[in-house]
Amino acid sequence: MYHDALLRWGSEGGCCMLNKVLVANRGEIALRVIRACQELEIPAVAVFSDADEEALHVRHADEAVRIGPPPAGKSYLNAEALIEAAIETDAEGVHPGYGFLAENASFAAACRDAGLTFIGPSAEAIEKMGNKSAARRIAIEAEVPVVPGSEKSADALETAEEIGYPVMVKAAAGGGGRGIRVAENEEELRKALRVARQEAEKAFGEGSLYLEKLLTGPRHVEVQVMGDHEGNVIHLYERECSMQRRRQKILEEAPSPGISPEVREKMAEAAVRLAREVRYTSAGTVEFLVEGDEFYFIEMNTRIQVEHPVTETLTGVDLVKEQLRVAGGERLSLKQEDVPFNGWAMEFRINAEDPEKDFMPSPGEISFLDVPGGPGVRVDSAIYQGYKIPPFYDSMVGKLIVWALTREEAINRARRALREYRLEGIKTTIPLHMRLLEDEAFRSGEYHTGYLEELLKRD
Numbered sequence: 001m002y003h004d005a006l007l008r009w010g011s012e013g014g015c016c017m018l019n020k021v022l023v024a025n026r027g028e029i030a031l032r033v034i035r036a037c038q039e040l041e042i043p044a045v046a047v048f049s050d051a052d053e054e055a056l057h058v059r060h061a062d063e064a065v066r067i068g069p070p071p072a073g074k075s076y077l078n079a080e081a082l083i084e085a086a087i088e089t090d091a092e093g094v095h096p097g098y099g100f101l102a103e104n105a106s107f108a109a110a111c112r113d114a115g116l117t118f119i120g121p122s123a124e125a126i127e128k129m130g131n132k133s134a135a136r137r138i139a140i141e142a143e144v145p146v147v148p149g150s151e152k153s154a155d156a157l158e159t160a161e162e163i164g165y166p167v168m169v170k171a172a173a174g175g176g177g178r179g180i181r182v183a184e185n186e187e188e189l190r191k192a193l194r195v196a197r198q199e200a201e202k203a204f205g206e207g208s209l210y211l212e213k214l215l216t217g218p219r220h221v222e223v224q225v226m227g228d229h230e231g232n233v234i235h236l237y238e239r240e241c242s243m244q245r246r247r248q249k250i251l252e253e254a255p256s257p258g259i260s261p262e263v264r265e266k267m268a269e270a271a272v273r274l275a276r277e278v279r280y281t282s283a284g285t286v287e288f289l290v291e292g293d294e295f296y297f298i299e300m301n302t303r304i305q306v307e308h309p310v311t312e313t314l315t316g317v318d319l320v321k322e323q324l325r326v327a328g329g330e331r332l333s334l335k336q337e338d339v340p341f342n343g344w345a346m347e348f349r350i351n352a353e354d355p356e357k358d359f360m361p362s363p364g365e366i367s368f369l370d371v372p373g374g375p376g377v378r379v380d381s382a383i384y385q386g387y388k389i390p391p392f393y394d395s396m397v398g399k400l401i402v403w404a405l406t407r408e409e410a411i412n413r414a415r416r417a418l419r420e421y422r423l424e425g426i427k428t429t430i431p432l433h434m435r436l437l438e439d440e441a442f443r444s445g446e447y448h449t450g451y452l453e454e455l456l457k458r459d
């Protein structure tokens, strides 16, 4: 079955392929998308800010367009310039990657209005799921369990009394772990509502909030889904993402070491049901919190995710190529029963940060670089020796992904690969990953979303 599926997956080309794709992003994800285009023989157009002239995605693309008058930090958010670049270069499709405009419904609609194919779900699906409190309501309608709470902040105090403290205040437009506050009592809740609103207005331009009960020590487990324009929706199993700092993932693995086959099946089924509810096309992720055998929907990310290679490695399915095919009008190339589920995969985010100094960003020049290789090792990164990491963007500079038949073998392989990884000139999260690989809780698979911060506090 495995080989059969891979063979079918390997049959490239076809009637509807996009003729050229503009990649509206930078860094490792831009390179990842360019690679998928090139394997499908679709020319890829890179865009770059003034700070990114020497970036690897520019070197690897078939064409590149400068979009970046200073301030460099804003170039990849300039919808107008991106669409203009796509039109100028005769690109048919636009791939947004993750971050920046990836979950911006107006950008997806603007692409469509300009006659371009947005490589992602419809603007309507992004709109529906992009607002986290509206998504919660849709989940309830689809009979997908949600964390006890309320979609409105107007009745926050009342709801908190009902569900009991501690509670979590969340920005409806939030993402990347921001716009979230915890309150232990009424006084803290009043303050949390004020602070979260300000933070959300500043970060997302929109301050509406909602409330959830704070779960203590849940796991974060998410399901990868993929849909096409004929209404087919499949899942590609789950990813365990409980190793987090400041509510941001630091390493991910699949399968989840903490769920039973029954929970896996129910959760995957719920994710597919929700995706169908919004006529979801392209790749997406339905995130859940898990406590024991109970799982609760928290949000849907309507884009390719940072940790998608974990699923690609586990299943052998190239999610980005599948996005490109589906956007070109093709049907999903796999049926649910043909999705392989084989072995164990782990991803380690390599951030240019100093774990010794409270994860302070550590941009600068890579003075020496030796990248790991060998069996079961994949590195998705956009750095090279001599490259200067600009200070304007996200600090994640690469990802190490390993695969092995068992979890134990994957852990040993990851240790070996991280030892091979020599990256000098900047500080990175590699030492933290080395430490986690020796950590008893991690090795046993019994860790939750609060675990890493507890561990760091012990220092």
Ligand code: ADP
Pocket: 098, 099, 100, 173, 174, 175, 176, 177, 204, 248, 249, 301, 304, 305, 306, 307, 394
């Ligand atoms: P994941 O890591 O699961 O793909 P994240 O929520 O961490 O999802 O987001 C991926 C990237 O997108 C990160 O670089 C994050 O900083 C960024 N990001 C996510 N949501 C937003 C948002 N609403 N505004 C700005 N950046 C965001």
Ligand code: ADP
Pocket: 147, 168, 170, 174, 175, 176, 177, 178, 212, 213, 214, 215, 216, 218, 220, 244, 247, 248, 287, 289, 298, 299, 449
């Ligand atoms: P974002 O949009 O920033 O990714 P999420 O709603 O996905 O925000 O939550 C991010 C993280 O915050 C989760 O992975 C989890 O660790 C924590 N979290 C979210 N909601 C709750 C909750 N109700 N109780 C406990 N932890 C939560």
Ligand code: MG
Pocket: 176, 287, 299
């Ligand atoms: Mg999330």
